[in-house]
Amino acid sequence: MSERRGIAAWLLHALEGTDAAAGDVVEELEWRRGEGRAPRFPRAWVAARLWMAVMAALALVVARTLRTMRFVVRDAFRALRSTPGATAFALVILTVGIGAATVTFSVVDHVVIRSLPFEDDERLVVVSSGGPNGNGPVSPPEFFAWHERVTAFESLAAVGTNAILEIPGDGSEALSALGASASLFDVLGVQPLLGRAFTEDNEVAGRDAVVVISHGVWQRAFGGDPGVVGRTVRQTPRDETRDRTIVAVMPPGFTYPYGTAFDREAWVPLVVPAEHRDFRRGRSSYLQVIGKLRDDATLDDAITQLSAVSTSTLSGLSFIDPAEYPPSAVPLKAHLVGGAGGWMLLVLWAVVLVMLVACVNVANLMLARSQSRAHELSVRAALGASRGLLGVSLLVESLSLSAAAVTLGVVAANWGLGAIVAALPGGIARVDEIAIDLRVLGFAAGAAVATGLFFGLAPARQASRTPLAESLKDAARAATAHRRRWRTVLMSSQVALVALLLVVSALFVSSFVRVTTADLGFERRDLVTFMLRGMAGRTAEALEAIRATPGVASAAHLSGGSVPLVARAYGEGGWSGTSFRAADTEEGTPMVNVNMWRVSPELFETAGIEIVRGRSFAAGDEFGQVVILDEQAAASIFGEGTDPVGRSVYGGSRPATLTVVGVARPVRIDGPEQPVPAHVYFPEVAGSGVPSFLVRTSRPAADVVPMLQSTVAELLPAGTPPPEIRPLDEAFRILTAGRRFNASLMSAFGLVALFIGAAGVYAVMSSLVMQQRRELGVRVALGATRRQIIAGVLRGAAVYLGVGLVIGLIAGRLLSELFASLLFEVRPGDAYVYAIVAAILATVGLLAALGPARRASRVDPLVTLRAE
Amino acid sequence: MAVDVRRQNGNVVFIAMPAAPKAPVLREFELLVLMAVLSLGDDAYPLAIGEAIETRTGRKASRQAVLITLERLKDKGLLTSYYGKATAARGGRPKHIFEPRPLARQAVEASLERIGAMAEGLGLQFKPR
Numbered sequence: 002m003s004e005r006r007g008i009a010a011w012l013l014h015a016l017e018g019t020d021a022a023a024g025d026v027v028e029e030l031e032w033r034r035g036e037g038r039a040p041r042f043p044r045a046w047v048a049a050r051l052w053m054a055v056m057a058a059l060a061l062v063v064a065r066t067l068r069t070m071r072f073v074v075r076d077a078f079r080a081l082r083s084t085p086g087a088t089a090f091a092l093v094i095l096t097v098g099i100g101a102a103t104v105t106f107s108v109v110d111h112v113v114i115r116s117l118p119f120e121d122d123e124r125l126v127v128v129s130s131g132g133p134n135g136n137g138p139v140s141p142p143e144f145f146a147w148h149e150r151v152t153a154f155e156s157l158a159a160v161g162t163n164a165i166l167e168i169p170g171d172g173s174e175a176l177s178a179l180g181a182s183a184s185l186f187d188v189l190g191v192q193p194l195l196g197r198a199f200t201e202d203n204e205v206a207g208r209d210a211v212v213v214i215s216h217g218v219w220q221r222a223f224g225g226d227p228g229v230v231g232r233t234v235r236q237t238p239r240d241e242t243r244d245r246t247i248v249a250v251m252p253p254g255f256t257y258p259y260g261t262a263f264d265r266e267a268w269v270p271l272v273v274p275a276e277h278r279d280f281r282r283g284r285s286s287y288l289q290v291i292g293k294l295r296d297d298a299t300l301d302d303a304i305t306q307l308s309a310v311s312t313s314t315l316s317g318l319s320f321i322d323p324a325e326y327p328p329s330a331v332p333l334k335a336h337l338v339g340g341a342g343g344w345m346l347l348v349l350w351a352v353v354l355v356m357l358v359a360c361v362n363v364a365n366l367m368l369a370r371s372q373s374r375a376h377e378l379s380v381r382a383a384l385g386a387s388r389g390l391l392g393v394s395l396l397v398e399s400l401s402l403s404a405a406a407v408t409l410g411v412v413a414a415n416w417g418l419g420a421i422v423a424a425l426p427g428g429i430a431r432v433d434e435i436a437i438d439l440r441v442l443g444f445a446a447g448a449a450v451a452t453g454l455f456f457g458l459a460p461a462r463q464a465s466r467t468p469l470a471e472s473l474k475d476a477a478r479a480a481t482a483h484r485r486r487w488r489t490v491l492m493s494s495q496v497a498l499v500a501l502l503l504v505v506s507a508l509f510v511s512s513f514v515r516v517t518t519a520d521l522g523f524e525r526r527d528l529v530t531f532m533l534r535g536m537a538g539r540t541a542e543a544l545e546a547i548r549a550t551p552g553v554a555s556a557a558h559l560s561g562g563s564v565p566l567v568a569r570a571y572g573e574g575g576w577s578g579t580s581f582r583a584a585d586t587e588e589g590t591p592m593v594n595v596n597m598w599r600v601s602p603e604l605f606e607t608a609g610i611e612i613v614r615g616r617s618f619a620a621g622d623e624f625g626q627v628v629i630l631d632e633q634a635a636a637s638i639f640g641e642g643t644d645p646v647g648r649s650v651y652g653g654s655r656p657a658t659l660t661v662v663g664v665a666r667p668v669r670i671d672g673p674e675q676p677v678p679a680h681v682y683f684p685e686v687a688g689s690g691v692p693s694f695l696v697r698t699s700r701p702a703a704d705v706v707p708m709l710q711s712t713v714a715e716l717l718p719a720g721t722p723p724p725e726i727r728p729l730d731e732a733f734r735i736l737t738a739g740r741r742f743n744a745s746l747m748s749a750f751g752l753v754a755l756f757i758g759a760a761g762v763y764a765v766m767s768s769l770v771m772q773q774r775r776e777l778g779v780r781v782a783l784g785a786t787r788r789q790i791i792a793g794v795l796r797g798a799a800v801y802l803g804v805g806l807v808i809g810l811i812a813g814r815l816l817s818e819l820f821a822s823l824l825f826e827v828r829p830g831d832a833y834v835y836a837i838v839a840a841i842l843a844t845v846g847l848l849a850a851l852g853p854a855r856r857a858s859r860v861d862p863l864v865t866l867r868a869e
Numbered sequence: 870m871a872v873d874v875r876r877q878n879g880n881v882v883f884i885a886m887p888a889a890p891k892a893p894v895l896r897e898f899e900l901l902v903l904m905a906v907l908s909l910g911d912d913a914y915p916l917a918i919g920e921a922i923e924t925r926t927g928r929k930a931s932r933q934a935v936l937i938t939l940e941r942l943k944d945k946g947l948l949t950s951y952y953g954k955a956t957a958a959r960g961g962r963p964k965h966i967f968e969p970r971p972l973a974r975q976a977v978e979a980s981l982e983r984i985g986a987m988a989e990g991l992g993l994q995f996k997p998r
Contacts, residue, residue, distance in 0.1 A: 019952055024962025025916040025932065031958060050932070057933035061940050068944075 009051035016058040026050040070397075073390065077398035080374070087370065088402070091363045094757055095406030096413065098359030099448050101753070103414040104421055105352040107441045109345045111434045113338050118254060120190030121293065125333035126300065128157075128290040128307060138286040141273040143328075146314040147290070148184075153303035154292040158185035160258070161288040164269050166212065166245065167235045168222040178212060178236075178267035181257070185268070186213075188293045189257060195219075196230035196249035203270040212245040215266035216253040234267075245269065258289070259337065259430070291333065303330050337430035343823050344743045347505070351750045354502045356452065358754045361495040362761040363402070364456030368488055369768050371395060371460035392461040399457025400450070407449035411437065414445075426738035459487060485769065492765040493805035496846065499758035500809025501816065503838045506751035508817055511834060512825040513744035516737055519673035519826070522666050523565060524609030525733055527554075527698045529706060530564040531724040532691055535717060540685070540692050543716050544601065547696060550712045552705035557604035558685065558692040561597050562670075565608075567693075569671040570732035581652035581681070583638050592652055593637040595679040596670070599624065599686055605665065607697045615646035615663030622684045628659040631667045634679035672736040674825055702728040740825070755841070759849040766798055766853040777857050778865030787858040794857050798850035799843075806842055810835050892976035893945045900980050901926065902938045903947060906967050907977065914953070914964040915939060939967055947973040 010023045026047055033039050040046035081088045116122050128147070130139045139159065148157045162180035186198045199211045212234060223229045233244040256264045277285050294303060308327040335342070371378070378391050415437050422435050536543055540558055547556045561577045562568075580592035602618040604610070613632065630638065630645060639645045645661045653659070667677045685692075698705040706726050714723055734741075770777070777790060785793075817829035827834070875882050895903065905921040906913040915935050922930040942948045953964040 019965065020962040021952060021965035022915070022936070024955075024959035024964065025914070027960040027962065028958055029916055029932075053931075053933050054936070057936045061937060065944075 009048060009055050012055045013051065013058060016055070016062060022054045022058070023051060026054065069390070073394045073397050074401070076394045077401050080370075080394075080398055081401065084370065087366060090760075091366050091402055092406055092409070094359045094362055094760070095403055095452060096409045097753060097757075098356040099403075099407050099410035099445060099452065100413040100417070101750070102352045102356050102448055103410055103437070103441060103445045104418055105349055106444045107414070107418060107437055108421065108425070108435055109349045110441065110444075111436070112429055112431050113342045113345050115431075117259060117334055117337075119259075119333075122334065123332070124155075124294040124296075125188065126154075126292050126294055126303060126330045127333050127336040128292055128303075128328060128330045130286055130311070130328050139288045139290045139328075140286040141277045141288060142279055143286075143311060143314055144288050144290055145278070146310050147307060150310045151292075151303065151306045153294060153298035153306050155295045156184045156187045157290065157292040158182045158188045159271060159288040159290045160185065161271060164236050166267055168218060176218065176234075176267050177265070178269045179257070179265045180271040181268045182271045185257065185291070188291055189255075190293075191251065191255055193249035194252045195227070196247070198249045199270050204272055206272050209270040209272050210243060210245050211248045211270065213249045213251060213268045214247055215251050215256060215264075217264075218266045219250045236269075259333075292330075300330055300332070304328070339428075339430075341426075341429050341739065343820065344739070347820050347823065348743065348746055348750075351502060351505060351747060354498055354505075355750050355754050355757075356448065358495055358498045358502070358757050358761075360452045360455045361491050361498065362757050362764075363399075363452075364459055365488055365491045365495070365761055365765055367395070367399060367456050367460045368491070369764065372768075395461040396454070396457045399460075400453035403449040403453035403456075406452075407445050411442065411445050424742060426742050427735065459491075485772070488765055488768065489801050492761060493801045493808070495758050495761045496802055496805025496842065497809035497812065499754045500806050500838060500842055501813045502754045503751050503842060504810060504813025504817065504834065505820075506747040507834045507838055508824055508827055508829065508831075509747045510744045511827045511831070512823075513737075513740045515826040516673050516740050519669070521565065521673060521733075522610060522668035522677075525566070525729040527700075527702050528608065528729045529696050529698065529702050529709070529726050530567060530693055530729060531709075531713070531726045532693050533713065533717065533724060534691050535721045536692070539716070540601075543694070543713075546712055546716055547694060547709065550705070550708050552698050552700045552708055554697045554699040555603055555607040556694060556696045557601045557607040558694050559598050559600040559604055560685065560692045561599045561683075564693045564695060564729070565668055565670045566672060566729055566732040566736060567727065569675065570735040571727075579653050579681070581634075581638055581650040584649035584651040584658050593634065593679065595634050595637075595681045597681050597683060599683045601685050604682075604695065607695050608668075609697075610668060611666045612663050613666055614644060615661070617663060618682070618684050622662070624684050624686045625655075625657055626659060627662045627684065629663040629665055629682040630661055631665050631680040631682075633667050633677060634681050635661075635664050637679055672733070674740075702730070755845055758842075759845050762798065762802070762846050762849040763852060765801075766794065766850045767856070769797070770794060770853045770857040774857075774860050774865050777860045778862035781860060782862035790858040790860075791851075791854040794854035795847055795850055798847060798854070802843060802846040802850075806839055809842075810839065813838070892972050892979050893947070895976055895980045898930075898934065898938055899942060900977065901928070901930075902935060903942060903969070903973055903977055906939075906942075906948065906969055907974065911966065913967045915967075918967070942973075943967075946970060947976055 010020065013022050014020055029050070030040070030043060030047060117125070119125060128139065129137055130143060138161070141159075144157075144159045147154075151157065158181065160179050160181045164178045164180065166176045166178050168176050183198065183200045183204060186192070193213065194216060196213075198213050199209075203209050203211055214229075214234075219225060219229055223232070226232075229247055229250060232247050234247065236243055236245055256266070257268075258265065271288075292303070294300070304327075307330060311328050338345075382388055382391060418435065418437060422432060425432060533543055544556055544558060547553060577597050578594055579597050580594045582590045582592050598604075600618070602620060602622070605612055605617045612629075615629070618627070618629065628650060630650075635643070635645045638650060639648065645664060647661065649658050649660050651658050665680075665682065668680060669675065669677050670680070696705075696709065706728075709726055710723060713726075717723065780790065780793075814829065814835070817824075821829050901922050902918060905918045909917055909921060915932060918939070919930040919932055919935045922928060922935075939948065939950075943950060947970055948967050949970060950965060950967045953966045955961050955963045
């Protein structure tokens, strides 16, 4: 036969197991030759005949498979319908598990896992400058030095400054354009859709009247006009108006900075004023820097080079020690994800645990069902049904259940996703991209198949392997020790998983409680803050009016830095810094960098900042003569354990010698989880800057705010917009939103898992009691009391609970080391956490077993023994 | 399910018995194939069955249609099959022989009865070719 016939014959043999069909073709050919009707091209004729036979065999296989599957699916649905209660219970548990997992995966996938929409996004790095308050914006001289001398980057770009543009159209639209260096588009690897982006030549005043717009603006304001390049938009900086020429349109979907709540839609050349190009007027830091690493450079290479260049650029400056505060470089994705990445991934693992608990619970349920159907399955096997097919039928039953659960779960997830996204803490990147898309649906489908196989394999295996003779015996004895062992192992596994999840939940709830009760160094309750612009020289008048407002217990003002918590919570304001040394040390002694405030004397009392040594400011204290240090500044300047009151410090922006009159407790200006920089206080200077006011209310802040607003409105010049009055409690809630959300979510998962686990314990104990009713009947007949029966059943449950608990607690202890960095003032080994979890789980587990235990105690020996 | 009523030891006893299986309804080509199998006896293999149908009825019977119909009749419980000896004429390959089960003859008879019942009174004349 030819090569083609060989393949066809091989296929036929594979499908049918013999060469009989090929033999028919050979015989027919010989018969035709004998009849004188030999085909003209015998090889082709034989090949065609064989392939037709292959098609027929394939059609038969497909038809048989479909018929078998129809039978299997019908059998599975019949079995599910026959126990509607158990089916509904399993469906609810699986739906909750899969729905929660789908929502969680959708959030975590979009925020943490997915790549950024930039070319070679893994090489994009955000570079920050070092400082006493942590890493932050970069000054222009540093950026230029890095741009020129750091070779680890293929290209480096900076963004900063803003320009307000008026887009023409029906009712002009005001657009906030971002100043960007021309290299930004190279770094991000994006080419304009139309035109050419601006170049370095445009980064000079006078040549910078150009703008690049987004695809959205092009469509919205210019109707997608292909001739938009060359048209103009008006900018209105202060009192000057000028036009900028559109030079390029970016492709759809492009924006930078990426992942923020507010999409930038226009970019103008970044022009650095001459006075910012060196440090003669101090260090103005306002640039965000992003770079693309070279293929052969690592992040460590970049950091080393950046530090070296920063050190040489900043050396000799009095206000910063570059060696103490080196720059940092972080991958862009990690920068966007920030602290959310760690706890989001943990939440994903937690929800996987919940799904596992649900699966183990349903597996136990399915085992119980297959056990109760053992007799039926054995009879069917005895009548000729294939054991393998019965096993497949049980597996299809499980997969049908999980398919229904995933359908309901996805619907529920789609419905609940909006609520979850709205509840997410602020400041998380890419939140607006979160949706149920194909990738998430793929995850849900995978979860459904995995869970269906997980809880369906055990009963399917049982059905296909239990000896016929054994299962055809009395049904009450069909619960072999093997099957009972499976169920108790599953129950202990479930308890272990619940214990593990409760340990994780308890650690995070504990952390949250510690965060919310942490000592901030001041009293934030009933304390509000606001800024008054346009009140130059009238601070004392304003303070007097505010103090006279009903409901105000005390008031103070400060300047030179933001009120505690406000900068970090609202992203406004910042800090001023200076440096000091002890006045009796030699010149050349390293200065200590500190943050500073200028405050009215009442600040410490109003804010509840404790003066631990010396005194607060008095009415006669003047700026430039006295200073109050916080404990950190005092220890850094004078050494630990030294009383600095009465001694002097030397330094400041206009170096002078100041007398220390008091020491205050440190204030956690950025919240309980951020480092506390050293701080100094100066008496307020009249007319200096825009003061912030702090007001302590004698009633709940919400009651006093309206009265404060009317007081302030009377003080402000006409036409001045009223300030926003913010309770510091609200700022604290914003800062702790991430912790709160995390703790709430972990608590919810823990409760769900506890409920599912309790249901599982109840189901397994009920089943075991049913199977042991003969033995229980005998014990009652021999004189056992109800109490003894109950105690016996609970003892049995306690053993399984105990095993699961021990395994779960040990696993929790080991696992908690992995996320120890996410905890706050709680150690993974804190014994009270494990004690609480053990107590909760033991109590709930024994309560769940109490029902079956009491049922066991009511067994009538006459009924059970007669039935046997 | 059928119920048989008997008297045993003075008591009336009801005994449940599985009902006699009913012959499945045959399609036209199934009827022809089944009748070919019945007529060919030990030599009922797909090639011969197809040739018998073509020769006796003049109707084209492709090998694939015959194969599929034979398997369908097996699934209906009307045929069994086994593999005969390999022969030189078939290049050393065996024949796939099909055998009728007891229900097969019953199914053919029932089909012919139905046809006859419908033909009664029509005055049609037909005879074997």
